[in-house]
Amino acid sequence: MASAPADVTPAPEVRITLAGSTTVQPLVEALAARYRQLHPNITMDIAAGGSVVGINAVHEGRVDIGMASRPLKADEAQGISAVPIASDxxxxxxxxxxxxxxxxxxxxxxxxxxxxxxxxxxxxxxxxxxxxxxxxxxxxxxxxxxxxxxxxxxxxxxxxxxxxxxxxxxxxxxxxxxxxxxxxxxxxxxxxxxxxxxxxxxxxxxTRQYPLVRPLLLLLGPLSRPEAHAFVEFAVSQAGQTIVARAGWIPNPAPVAVPTPAN
Structure with a gap:
């Protein structure tokens, strides 16, 4: 007589929090919609507020991921990994x-x-x-x-x-x-x-010939959890960059490395 299949423990629920640029927000929402299909245990809390809000929130550990639509200033970049996901x-x-x-x-x-x-x-x-x-x-x-x-x-x-x-x-x-x-x-x-x-x-x-361009960035800090890093890895993956292009943005010209989580 066949034995009953072993119970499969569902993946724990994880809530990833983001805040920052209103320009990046709709692109992240499009990426998050697909990511949640692939990972049903993940929920995404995506707030706007502007790039400065996202930068400060990552520094203070109030969110897992910040969103910015401009390069970071030297003092802002301390302790933050800025990962480009598209160009505006x-x-x-x-x-x-x-x-x-x-x-x-x-x-x-x-x-x-x-x-x-x-x-x-x-x-x-x-x-x-x-x-x-x-x-x-x-x-x-x-x-x-x-x-x-x-x-x-x-x-x-x-x-x-x-x-x-x-x-x-x-x-x-x-x-x-x-x-x-x-x-x-x-x-x-x-x-x-x-x-x-x-x-x-x-x-x-x-090739940087056209001047009216700015980077769209996801920001990771020392308190960003591994699940946040995984989402950023999806955003710069081939699947994520396909979503970027379909949404009307310019994808990254080459693969982008995402830093390893600190914790």
Whole structure:
């Protein structure tokens, strides 16, 4: 008579906590959705708050993983392993009939600060420029203000839109408009402008020819548990990077090593 199968002890429930960048949060949620399918015993508590919140929370041991959408400063990086999981790329868009062939980053900066106000100043038609921006809480707005404006405030005459789709629709419907969207939000009814001689693409990002790029990072500290390290390993794995690409981000150009847990 066959013996009864031995009881299988289920894996213990584990709750992984994350906090930080609002830009990284939706990508981590997409990665976490798949990770939970593979590991049903894992729950993920993903909060936002901004990159500084994530950095401080890892330093203080209040979360397992921090999320940041900029390089860490020297004092912030002490004791933290910053693991890149993707690149965030901003595309500059205009109406398809706008004849301006390209802009430099400095010209773009002056347009959004209100110092260049007519397209003829940058080789276009005699037409006032309508800069279009995202609303202030947008992660894309934060990236643009950091990469292009050096944290300065855009001109008060800028046209504010809430979503990437609204920015794209506004630019597609106005020859005078210029806007910015994430690399994953490009549509056929607008034209992407080269910046400093390069168009956004995985190749121009990886070769550092395209300037409007920032890293998306997961942060591990000395108190981060092995389960947190395992999730970060999944994020940089082939399966994780496939999710990154499908979500509209630029994957890592090469394999990334994840540090060994300290505990």
């Amino acid at each position: 790329v901003l595309a500059i868009i205009v109406h398809p009939a706008n004849p301006v062939p390209a802009l430099s980053r400095e010209q773009l900066r002056q347009i959004y600060l209100g110092q260049i106000t007519n397209w003829r100043e940058v080789g276009g038609d005699d037409r006032p420029i309508v800069p279009v921006v995202r609303e202030v809480s947008s992660g894309t707005r934060g990236a643009f203000d950091s990469l292009v404006l050096d944290e300065a405030q855009p001109t008060a005459s800028a046209d504010v839109q809430v979503t990437a789709g609204e920015v794209e629709a506004r630019v597609a419907g106005d020859l005078a408009a210029i806007g910015y969207v994430g690399f994953g939000n490009l549509a056929s009814d607008v034209r992407v402008l080269p910046i400093d001689g390069a168009l956004p693409s995985p190749t121009s990002v990886h």
